[in-house]
Amino acid sequence: MEKPATIKDIAKRLNISLSTVSRALRNASDVNPDTKKAVMALSEELNYQPNKLALSLRQKQTHTIGVIVPNLDYVLSLMVRGIDEVALEAGFTVMVCQSNESFGREILNTRRLLESLVDGFIISVSSESKSFDHFKKIQERNLPVVVFDRVTPHLTAPSVRIDNEEGGFVATEHLIEQGYRRIAVLAGPENLGVSNSRMDGYLNALKKHKIKKDPALIVHCDFNQDYAYFATLELLAMKKRPDAIFTISDRMAIGAMLAIKKKGLRMPEDIGLVGFNNEPVTSLVTPSISSVEMPSFELGKAAAKLFIETMHNKENMDLEEKILKPKLIVRESSQKLPIKK
Amino acid sequence: MEKPATIKDIAKRLNISLSTVSRALRNASDVNPDTKKAVMALSEELNYQPNKLALSLRQKQTHTIGVIVPNLDYVLSLMVRGIDEVALEAGFTVMVCQSNESFGREILNTRRLLESLVDGFIISVSSESKSFDHFKKIQERNLPVVVFDRVTPHLTAPSVRIDNEEGGFVATEHLIEQGYRRIAVLAGPENLGVSNSRMDGYLNALKKHKIKKDPALIVHCDFNQDYAYFATLELLAMKKRPDAIFTISDRMAIGAMLAIKKKGLRMPEDIGLVGFNNEPVTSLVTPSISSVEMPSFELGKAAAKLFIETMHNKENMDLEEKILKPKLIVRESSQKLPIKK
DNA sequence: TTCCATTCCGGCAACGTTGCCGGCAACCAT
DNA sequence: ATGGTTGCCGGCAACGTTGCCGGAATGGAA
Numbered sequence: 001m002e003k004p005a006t007i008k009d010i011a012k013r014l015n016i017s018l019s020t021v022s023r024a025l026r027n028a029s030d031v032n033p034d035t036k037k038a039v040m041a042l043s044e045e046l047n048y049q050p051n052k053l054a055l056s057l058r059q060k061q062t063h064t065i066g067v068i069v070p071n072l073d074y075v076l077s078l079m080v081r082g083i084d085e086v087a088l089e090a091g092f093t094v095m096v097c098q099s100n101e102s103f104g105r106e107i108l109n110t111r112r113l114l115e116s117l118v119d120g121f122i123i124s125v126s127s128e129s130k131s132f133d134h135f136k137k138i139q140e141r142n143l144p145v146v147v148f149d150r151v152t153p154h155l156t157a158p159s160v161r162i163d164n165e166e167g168g169f170v171a172t173e174h175l176i177e178q179g180y181r182r183i184a185v186l187a188g189p190e191n192l193g194v195s196n197s198r199m200d201g202y203l204n205a206l207k208k209h210k211i212k213k214d215p216a217l218i219v220h221c222d223f224n225q226d227y228a229y230f231a232t233l234e235l236l237a238m239k240k241r242p243d244a245i246f247t248i249s250d251r252m253a254i255g256a257m258l259a260i261k262k263k264g265l266r267m268p269e270d271i272g273l274v275g276f277n278n279e280p281v282t283s284l285v286t287p288s289i290s291s292v293e294m295p296s297f298e299l300g301k302a303a304a305k306l307f308i309e310t311m312h313n314k315e316n317m318d319l320e321e322k323i324l325k326p327k328l329i330v331r332e333s334s335q336k337l338p339i340k341k
Numbered sequence: 342m343e344k345p346a347t348i349k350d351i352a353k354r355l356n357i358s359l360s361t362v363s364r365a366l367r368n369a370s371d372v373n374p375d376t377k378k379a380v381m382a383l384s385e386e387l388n389y390q391p392n393k394l395a396l397s398l399r400q401k402q403t404h405t406i407g408v409i410v411p412n413l414d415y416v417l418s419l420m421v422r423g424i425d426e427v428a429l430e431a432g433f434t435v436m437v438c439q440s441n442e443s444f445g446r447e448i449l450n451t452r453r454l455l456e457s458l459v460d461g462f463i464i465s466v467s468s469e470s471k472s473f474d475h476f477k478k479i480q481e482r483n484l485p486v487v488v489f490d491r492v493t494p495h496l497t498a499p500s501v502r503i504d505n506e507e508g509g510f511v512a513t514e515h516l517i518e519q520g521y522r523r524i525a526v527l528a529g530p531e532n533l534g535v536s537n538s539r540m541d542g543y544l545n546a547l548k549k550h551k552i553k554k555d556p557a558l559i560v561h562c563d564f565n566q567d568y569a570y571f572a573t574l575e576l577l578a579m580k581k582r583p584d585a586i587f588t589i590s591d592r593m594a595i596g597a598m599l600a601i602k603k604k605g606l607r608m609p610e611d612i613g614l615v616g617f618n619n620e621p622v623t624s625l626v627t628p629s630i631s632s633v634e635m636p637s638f639e640l641g642k643a644a645a646k647l648f649i650e651t652m653h654n655k656e657n658m659d660l661e662e663k664i665l666k667p668k669l670i671v672r673e674s675s676q677k678l679p680i681k682k
Numbered sequence: 683t684t685c686c687a688t689t690c691c692g693g694c695a696a697c698g699t700t701g702c703c704g705g706c707a708a709c710c711a712t
Numbered sequence: 713a714t715g716g717t718t719g720c721c722g723g724c725a726a727c728g729t730t731g732c733c734g735g736a737a738t739g740g741a742a
Contacts, residue, residue, distance in 0.1 A: 004482070006727095006728060006729090007728070007729070007730095008728075016691075016692085017691065017692045017693075018692085018693095018728090018729085018730090019691075019692060019693075019694095019730080019731090020690085020691055020692075022729070022730060022731095023691090023730090026730085030689075030690065030691080031689095031690070031691080032689080032690060032691085035690085035691090049455075049456055050728085050729075051398075051458070051727085051728050051729070052456055052457060052458060053394055053397050053398040053403070053458055053727085053728075053729095054398055054697085054727070054728035054729040054730090055728080055729060055730085056394050056697095057392075057394040057395055057398055057697050057698070057699095057727090057728085057729080058696080058697055058728085058729050058730060058731095059697085059729090059730080060697075062394070072413055072418045072421075077413045077418065081439065084439070088453075093436070093453065093457060095434070095436060096437060098422065098425070112429075112434065114390075115390055115393055116393060116434060117392070117393060117394055141345070254625060280622075281621075281622050281625060284595060284622060284625070284626050285625050285626055285627070286626070286627040347697095347698060347699090348698070348699070348700095349698075357721080357722085358721065358722045358723075359698090359699085359700090359722085359723095360700080360701090360721075360722060360723075360724095361720085361721055361722075363699070363700060363701095364700090364720095364721090367700085371719075371720065371721080372719095372720070372721080373719080373720060373721085376720085376721090391698085391699075392697085392698050392699070394697085394698075394699095395697075395698035395699040395700090395727090396698080396699060396700085397727095398697090398698085398699080398726095398727050398728070398729095399698085399699050399700055399701095399726080399727055400699090400700080400727085401727075
């Protein structure tokens with residue numbers, strides 16, 4: 001009961017050859033029903049498990065997917081669970097690596113997973129990454145790559161994401177409908193596609209409602225509660241301060257909220273606030289924060305499904321692009337008008 | 342630039358044998374400096390990476406650690422990052438599996454990781470697990486197992502955890518010092534060691550301060566915000582309702598807080614509240630919630646270090662037990678008395 | 683009896699790597 | 713000249729598995 005049993009053990013005890021055992025265990029063709037039964041029985045008894053290493057070495061497939069994410073916050077860990085779900089179902093194991101939003105770490109993770117001989121990658125890019133050569137190297141090796149959530153035009157690959165522009169649009173339009181007019185946006189790093197798309201949605205909403213864009217109200221800062229806090233303080237210190245803020249993540253919304261409270265302003269009366277991601281915390285703070293919800297779990301599942309598709313017909317790499325819809329959840333922080341019946 | 346280069350490729354191009362290349366790449370002994378240089382140069386040029394599969398197959402070691410956690414909430418994902426940190430440093434890769442607090446899932450994960458031929462396990466048990474045979478099977482295979490955070494007396498293995506009893510004690514004593522007398526405890530499932538230890542600390546604090554234990558104030562419920570919410574509602578509906586609640590997790594504290602607010606009671610005036618874990622959300626809600634902080638990242642690192650130790654001297658399995666200290670963070674929810682200078 | 687088809691099985695090679703062993707020079711010392 | 717030592721290298725086997733091929737035994741048909 002020490003070492004796991006191998007095919008050889010079975011063959012020896014049954015006095016038959018390795019090949020026969022192998023065939024018996026797999027496809028029944030070309031093997032006597034009796035010997036097959038015997039093999040099955042013994043393999044059961046010895047609790048035989050085929051050695052994955054040997055299998056992988058032989059058929060040059062590890063049935064492992066490398067997943068690279070910038071962090072494991074609420075939404076991303078939900079997405080990873082979605083990926084896991086589908087991957088397991090399809091017989092794949094996933095290896096998750098966090099890049100911690102660091103470019104260097106992302107390269108390191110890529111290399112490590114490549115060394116582990118994963119069959120392909122499902123990636124959400126770090127906010128710090130400006131070059132994508134390390135990912136292109138993967139594709140040069142002909143391994144399937146699927147990008148999810150944080151996509152980038154610089155990487156040509158099938159992708160799954162939500163409609164970020166739409167998300168930014170509904171958030172902003174909601175603020176406008178609530179009567180806010182000087183709406184600021186706290187955006188992420190300038191090179192982050194997700195952030196820019198949400199900002200595009202913001203701009204579209206302004207345009208639709210004929211509100212002039214004010215560059216002073218567009219602030220880029222790090223994806224981080226503290227940065228958002230200080231950025232908001234600066235916004236609130238303006239002569240003509242904004243009367244609403246749309247942040248492209250909830251963590252930033254929290255920072256903004258703290259700054260607003262610090263300044264003694266009330267939400268939604270003095271200032272409106274809408275975040276993005278619909279993390280549970282948004283409903284727990286006072287006032288509760290409106291936020292754009294995304295179907296994270298579904299998004300993860302979709303990414304894994306797309307990966308498996310891509311893997312199965314590499315020839316027909318059509319660069320599929322799957323886009324899910326976000327949904328605004330209105331809470332106290334932006335509900336200025338009485339709720340219409 | 343398609344398939345990764347192998348030792349064979351190098352040998353062929355240099356017209357030398359496989360063995361020589363292998364030796365040249367590894368230890369310099371028994372190989373001519375010139376040929377060694379040539380091999381090194383070519384391997385650099387071809388970007389040679391030893392095939393991990395073949396290596397693992399040969400030396401029966403995958404340099405992979407299987408990590409099983411009940412979920413990836415704030416503390417656990419911090420711990421996993423700590424594990425990752427140390428493991429990477431030591432040349433190990435980690436595979437993380439979530440059991441989702443499900444017993445069946447935990448068994449499945451164990452089997453999957455075993456199939457993946459991990460070199461050992463670092464485990465935090467699910468709250469649902471009442472049997473531990475699946476883990477014992479690992480040990481029968483002579484693979485090292487380290488338990489962390491959620492330990493259990495039913496599993497004999499080196500472990501790393503915090504002093505949960507101490508945590509429960511300081512939380513409770515703090516409430517007593519603030520003048521609360523009818524202190525309830527929201528505990529987790531009855532079979533969960535962590536929960537019971539924290540409760541023991543609670544009981545010790547009562548005893549020390551000569552407060553009689555009231556069984557009606559000890560409530561077991563699922564590790565879950567909603568359950569905690571309803572359990573708290575029931576507590577508050579008692580004739581002689583508690584004047585403080587200690588919950589053994591922050592998620593439960595949130596549930597309790599919502600129930601308290603629902604009832605229109607004020608914290609800390611009408612009722613005190615202390616949670617456990619010091620999740621960021623505790624400082625964001627109103628009132629902010631006191632909580633027992635644990636050094637999660639450090640704990641993860643310690644677990645990985647212990648694992649590597651255990652792995653290196655299996656003979657000397659001394660069942661080391663490493664215990665870190667928790668620390669109470671006092672916030673509004675329990676600060677009834679003015680702060681002493 | 684001869685020939686062919688069918689059924690079942692074993693041998694061999696290969697995936698990429700390393701460890702062990704043996705061997706061939708060359709050199710030095712006797 | 714002979715023997716031993718040293719430096720360097722190649723061959724072989726093995727890790728556990730599968731795919732291919734060839735072959736023995738059996739049966740049936742001509």
